[in-house]
Amino acid sequence: MSGDMTHEEHGAVAVEQEHGHGHGAVAERPFADPGLPEHQPRLTDIDEKAAKRSERIVAGLFVLSAISTIAFMVCYTEVPNNTSSIVNFFPIGAMSASNFALGITLGVALFSLGAGAIYWARTLMTDVELPQERHVLExxxxxxxxxxxxxxxxxxxxxxxQRPLIRRTLLGAMAVLPLPALWIMRDLGPLPGTTQRQTAWAAGELIINDNSISLDGTQGRGIKPEDIQIGSLVSASPAAVLTAGEEVVDMMTLSAILLVRLNPADIKSQQEINWGYEGIVAFSKICTHVGCPVQLYEQQTHHMLCPCHQSTFDLSDDGRVIFGPAARSLPQLPITVNADGYLVAKAGFDQPVGPSFWERG
Ligand code: FES
Structure with a gap:
């Protein structure tokens, strides 16, 4: 109806409504209601041939979508998905032919469906604007x-x-209904209490330099005290990672440590001196906030910063938290040297590494 109204008529209607709503009072307007612009018919509104052409384009896009969907299913079963089917697609680079075919077919199917719907709406569906007056919602x-x-x-x-038995059992059933959501959280992984206590460190475990681990993960070099200068920092792992096979990532993640050599005179805690070796101290690399690797070391202050949320630990004072959201110190690994002069663990960590968790004592 309003599609047939002129610009002036819309303005008149708006002014009239202002009068009516105010219980007789005329509301003051800072400027005139411009109303709706005059409707301009599209080519497809006035030319049946153009409308038919649009109809064919829309139908063509929908047919293309259907064909691409069927092609997707064919590619899924027919195009091999293994290393022999890796091909180079400029400019994307090397990728599996199967992934490429599936991506293209699904992409074309979704794009042509969307494009068809948009073209239909823009050329054939009515584009007459209809004003809807507001009314009281209550x-x-x-x-x-x-x-x-x-x-x-x-x-x-x-x-x-009248039937309390049904009422109560229904309420009970609804109360337990959300519990499966909690239950399936068990699939998120093992409980932290069981994993964070089980690092690969034990008495006599050789400490190897992370930088020396070969690409296949089976070779690595031990560290002698003289390899670490005062103020320097070394990322290290237990030698057990070299034979961990598929467990290597989990093991390296949990057991990662940092070795730092301090001037023994700068160390404030007697326990830290006892657990270190000639000023070399080893701390867990996993931040006790939510587990990011800490690695930003400031050698003048002996502060170790976690880049995630800026927790800062004092490595000269038992790894104590001096800033940030972490709630507890970085665990220290007691170390010594073995008969060959290489650094080894004197024992495992005396507490779980990483973030706090409920069952932690
Ligand atoms: S994970 Fe280290 S500060 Fe948050």
Whole structure:
């Protein structure tokens, strides 16, 4: 209806409504209501041939979508997905032919479906704008009373009040319904209490330099005290990672340590001196906040910063937290040297590494 209104008519309607809503008072407007611009018919509104052409384009896009969907299913079963089917697609680079085919077919199917719908809406569906006046959203008192009466009658009819057994069992069933959501959280992985206590460190475990680990992960070099200068920092792992096979990532993640050599005179804690070797101290590399690797070391202050949320630990004072959200110190690994002069663990960590968790003592 309003599609046939002129610009001036819309303005007139708006002004009239302003008068009506104000209970007789005329609302002041800072500027005139411009109303809707005059509707301009599109070519497809006035030319049946153009409309037919648009219809064919839309139908063509939908057919293309259907064909691409079928092609996707064919590619899924027919195009091999193994290393022999790796091909180079300029400019994307090397990728599996199967992934390429599946991506292209699904992409074309979704794109042509969307493009067809948009083209249909823009050329053939009506584009006449219709003003919708606002009205009071709140129901009238009569409607509210009628709704409440209807609800109460429904309660009576259902026997909700008269049958407490059904009522209570239904409420009980609904109360336990969300529990599966909690239950399936067990699939997120092992409980932290069981993993964070089990690093690969034990008495006599050789400490190897992470930089010396070969690409295949089976070779690595031990570290002698003279390899570490005062102020320097070395990322290290237990030698057990060299034979860990598929467990290597988990093991390296949990057991990662940092070796730092301090001037023994700068170390503030007697335990830290006892657990170190000639000023070389070893701390877990896993931040005790939420587990990022800490590695930003400031040698003048002996502060170790976690880049994730800026927790800062004092490595000259038992790894104590001096800033940030971490709630506890970095665990220290007691170390010594073996008969060949290489650094080894004197024992495992005396506490779980990484973030805090509920069961932690
Ligand atoms: S993980 Fe280290 S500060 Fe948050």
């Amino acid at each position: 129901s009238s008192p009569e409607d509210k009373a009628a709704g409440a009466a209807e609800f109460n009658r429904g309660l009576e009819d259902s026997g909700w009040k």
